[in-house]
Amino acid sequence: MSLLWPPTHENPELNRWQRHMAGSMIVVTAAVVGLGLAATGNLEAYGVGGFASSEDVKQVQQATNNIQAMLIERDIYDARREQCKAMRDNDVAAKPTTLRRLETLRAEYERITGREYRLPGCDEI
Numbered sequence: 001m002s003l004l005w006p007p008t009h010e011n012p013e014l015n016r017w018q019r020h021m022a023g024s025m026i027v028v029t030a031a032v033v034g035l036g037l038a039a040t041g042n043l044e045a046y047g048v049g050g051f052a053s054s055e056d057v058k059q060v061q062q063a064t065n066n067i068q069a070m071l072i073e074r075d076i077y078d079a080r081r082e083q084c085k086a087m088r089d090n091d092v093a094a095k096p097t098t099l100r101r102l103e104t105l106r107a108e109y110e111r112i113t114g115r116e117y118r119l120p121g122c123d124e125i
Contacts, residue, residue, distance in 0.1 A: 065112050072109045076117055077125075079105060084122035 009015055037043050041050025079101045086094035109117045
């Protein structure tokens with residue numbers, strides 16, 4: 001108990017202050033631990049659910065990934081169109097820039113979806 005509660009001193013005011021501080025720290029620590037347990041859903045047996053279930057978090061993450069994938073698909077298509085235009089116009093300066101952009105976007109798409117994006121041919125654009 002000496003780890004949680006201060007020893008007794010001759011000065012009663014010091015004793016009162018130390019015990020007040022120790023009690024406050026115990027209450028604050030218990031509240032923080034309790035809120036942490038409640039927030040993560042570890043108190044469901046007592047009727048206290050978490051702020052969001054892991055299934056809810058997974059659904060939101062999947063929806064976010066789907067939106068990101070759609071936006072990246074559009075960016076890849078636009079970059080491919082620019083690349084095809086640069087190749088048709090024989091624009092040597094634009095070719096490396098569009099290639100780097102396509103590679104970056106395709107890598108991001110693969111990271112999000114777990115699959116490689118198939119580039120359309122220039123005749124398909």
